[in-house]
Amino acid sequence: MGAYHYFRLDNFEADRFVTSNLVAPRTMFFIRLILALYSVAVLVVMFVANEERFFNYMTCWSFFGLTIYLCLATYLSGRYSFGIHRYTPEANPLATASVATQAAYWFLYETFATYHLLVPVVYWSVLYSSFADQPIIQILASIGPHATDFGILVIEVLFNRQQMQLSHWCIPIIVLAFYLGLAYLVWGVQQIFIYPFLNFNKLHGWVALIITGIALGTLIIFTVMYFVHRVRDYLLRRRRAIVVIREKTDGQYIDAEPATMLPYHPHNSAPHPCATRIV
Numbered sequence: 001m002g003a004y005h006y007f008r009l010d011n012f013e014a015d016r017f018v019t020s021n022l023v024a025p026r027t028m029f030f031i032r033l034i035l036a037l038y039s040v041a042v043l044v045v046m047f048v049a050n051e052e053r054f055f056n057y058m059t060c061w062s063f064f065g066l067t068i069y070l071c072l073a074t075y076l077s078g079r080y081s082f083g084i085h086r087y088t089p090e091a092n093p094l095a096t097a098s099v100a101t102q103a104a105y106w107f108l109y110e111t112f113a114t115y116h117l118l119v120p121v122v123y124w125s126v127l128y129s130s131f132a133d134q135p136i137i138q139i140l141a142s143i144g145p146h147a148t149d150f151g152i153l154v155i156e157v158l159f160n161r162q163q164m165q166l167s168h169w170c171i172p173i174i175v176l177a178f179y180l181g182l183a184y185l186v187w188g189v190q191q192i193f194i195y196p197f198l199n200f201n202k203l204h205g206w207v208a209l210i211i212t213g214i215a216l217g218t219l220i221i222f223t224v225m226y227f228v229h230r231v232r233d234y235l236l237r238r239r240r241a242i243v244v245i246r247e248k249t250d251g252q253y254i255d256a257e258p259a260t261m262l263p264y265h266p267h268n269s270a271p272h273p274c275a276t277r278i279v
Contacts, residue, residue: 008165012102014094016161018080021236025087028159029077035152036070042145043067056186056194058179062115063145069112107171110164114172114222116153120146164226172218
């Protein structure tokens, strides 16, 4: 129970992942579907370009995580937006999922939100020059994700309604620790440093400072993204939330479309007696 309260898992709101204060749920589904298909295509190119070295690179791992998140988000939006129970809690798999599943999905989102700002910054500021003399497919596999993952991040953060918790700061740090363990495992087996700044034979004690700096940078970016979400919610506080009115009779939902736009009010728990609560 200590971890449950520390991570504020009681604050998990499943509807925030599938609704938006800017677009209707179905529009959000199609936006996510396009992003998911694009990310899958880029991931295939990265896999072909890197082959057995695919899982060596942080970029590949982070884009793999981005693709997994987008595919899951698309699935959730699709389940929520289509079918006999659409726009209701019954249509949202996260609403009835276990606490562990909800936490895992929340942590996946926050890792995506953190690393797809961190990875482009590190790549374009430190690593880009080391890939300049590679074959064209390697260059495309390196530039492709780094040129677009930030844009994907902006779109997803702008349209969803999910929030971040400061108490989750340790999650991206744990992910970073696992990756560093993998990087030095590769060195132990193949005697190859994946990235030049991990080469302690040349940089000696500076490597520890560099890793500490990356960890601090990760925490800073996590905090920045936390406030980005807060500012987004503040700026959209007067937007009308997309709420679909569906009447429930004898346990069955009856469509009352088209969708009704209800005024957003953060303290209004029942905007309509038959409405799905989204605000």
